[in-house]
Amino acid sequence: MARPLQRLVGRLPPPSLLALLYLVLVLLGTGLLMLPAAQAVPVRLNEAFFTSASAVTVTGLIVVDPGTSFTIFGQAVIAVLIQLGGLGLMTFAALLLVTLGISIGMPQRIIMGEELGTGGFRNLLRLARLILMVAVVAEVAGTALLMLVFVPEMGWATGTWSALFHAVSAFNNAGFSLFDDSLVRHGSEPLVLLPIAALFIIGGIGFVVLGEIWQKRAWSKLSLHSKLMLTGTGALLLVSWALIGALEWGNPATLGAMEGSGDRLLAAFFQSATPRTAGFNALDTAALTDASTVLVMGLMFVGGGPTSTAGGIKVTTALVLILATRAFFLRHDTLSAFGRSIGLDEVMKVMALATISVGMVFLAWFVLAAGHEGEMFDLLFEVVSAFGTVGLSRGATADLDIIGQVIVACIMFLGRVGPLTLGFFLATRSSPRIGYPRGQIYLG
Template sequence: MLRIYPKRPTPQLAPPLVLILIYAGLIALGTAALKLPLATASPITWSDAAFTATSAVTVTGLVVVDTGSVYTFFGQTIVMMLIQLGGLGLMTFAVLILSMLGLPVGFTHRLYLKEDLNQTSATDLLALTRVILKVVLLCELIGAVLLALVFVPESGWREGLWQSLFHSVSAFNNAGFALFPDSLSHWVGNPVINLTIPALFIMGGLGFTVASDLWRKRSWRHFSLHTKLMLTGTVALLAWSTISFAMMEWTNPGTLGQLAWSDRLWASWFQAATTRTAGFNTVEIGNLSDGTSLMFMTLMFVGAGSTSTGGGIKVTTFIVLMLATIAFFRRRATIHVFGRELGLEQVMKVLALATISTLLVLCSIFMLLLFHEGDFLAIAFETVSAFATVGMSRGITGDFDSAGRAVIMAVMFVGRVGPMTLGFLLATRRPSRIGYPAGTVYLG
């Protein structure tokens, strides 16, 4: 007699784990491509290639070799492609390709896309993805055209257009990769550079959800609460950081002190704007005062917006933390903002994210101090920059040994895939069957 056994369900990987594996696979492919003889003008080690690939995929911008001189046109193209794929997310590109080919996008793919875009719902993801593509292509094209006004007259049509495209993609994806050894310091007072580059990384740093809101609704009254918080927080942080940087560095001969008056203003705006997300620089970061370095570390830790190409704990996370603190001191049980109420679950998520991020940064600093003897401030600055995928450095990136590089690469990777993603992956959801009486813990 023939017995028919029920088919065992095929075990499926959790969406966060799939995204982690995808990003890790892209880093591995990028490492192999950058190690090809065609990609480099001079031989590099596997460690150099792996570090560059990790930095590009995580859109960080920390480098151990000069991108413009060590890598050939082919190698620079690989770096730019890794930046684009890493910044926007591989699942976004996969879904776009499937939809353009007329192929159905299954529920599993939508779950992966939901995780990649950090959305709470799997509905309307295809529409959001198409809006993302339109915004990205439009912004990067306009940015490349504007940058060509600067680079083409100086470097010629071929090299100038390539520099314009590369820096436009790098800026919009908040990567901070530049083809020049001193980043963009040569154009510290150039209005086109100081307006175009920040516009690109601010737009990319606002997040795709905000970009979709701006594209579709175009009215403050109809914007979502997330969009209102992001726009308000971004403007406030930009204004505060610009004024603070100018006041703290105005007479510092290593940064603003030797510049003309107008160039000091441009540099203050550019450096304050790029610190939270992008990592470009027009002044020497290693010459910053200790107070400014601490302020920069704070800005980097806050980072950009959710569902954006930037890192950090996110602007909305920082705002909710501040609102929760204010609500506590005002003896309020709920948080109200812009006519909306934030629930306890969102506050708990914010606290978890901030706690995990802080512990990760502190543990990473401790490990780097064990492997690398040097300036504590420089190591702490480097670690926060890696976690927030900013790419700003005080000049010690190339000094790390293999162990130090491994720590920085791990921090960049976690900073990109998100501490909460790893937390949800490791956590198990088991409903409690036992209730306990309430207790009191004395705090503060």
């Protein structure tokens, strides 16, 4: 049983394998969601397909409300799709780096015990088990914390299920919620917002960073990649927290409606963290000021970290773009950060990914505009949200016809599988990395 599978795994190029796997998952999920047992109200085929695609790509854009349209069984199908979609990508990305001989911290120490190339399938299982363990620990802890609010609110059964569902959705940066207003009703509840934010930040920073922190426990020992990810994530959080706080403070439809400064600061923090792939919202996305909306689009495009459940071009990609541009103005011949140089080949990868990404968003916007009525600003927002697998919406996705839904589903799919595929293409063209003195930036 395992041998033909192993042979298949070995023969297909990894990116095609990943795309195929995701496609199979989407179709399987569609089938399950079409079962009468899954539907609380009649759900059409295209709606089930869109929901399945959105869950597998951990995007969270919806055309039907998951909490009221699906039964507990249907909701469980969605949760499993999210878990497989999120962890599948994380596992695949980590495995890819290991196969290429690139250090990824903790898991490497365990996996490198075996010879590379011979035990590929066994390594995959080991790595998957390890990643699953991290996920289970995080999700169980998150579920317990969320139960503190949800159980008193909804009773044991519904409360526990809600807590589990939202913990899974948060760790995998899926953004699916069982509440029809996402987290707006809990918008002043730190015991809901903070565990969820912690889960999606941990899930979105990347396995490489988590592994290194676990293994090295000292800033100076961290790799360039982890240092860039941690400082970049911190800087993005702080700057966008301040900007969104300032821009929304007096907006009566968002922060302005809240009474205390503490509530506003909490909601502003959550709103600044969620666009980088999580996609939950504690404020009404369509009610944000125009300037905040532009900022949110920028954050959604950047996304989280490589080898994580997050999407977007990734924080490291954005940082290398900025560092490279800065180096040019300073007329430096080499790029460096934290005392490590960044090679020209890294810059070229980053450029290729950024060009493709901007081109893809622009093309998708053009195609949606050509075929659909709608506010152009909202359509661009939905396109960027789908590309970054974020799931924040100003409402345009729900109004799309079937063709529009298929286009958005394709963008979600490309946004999820694309950067890693590109990362694979670019990684394999480089020379082997073992013993390299230069820092590496991962793309996927």
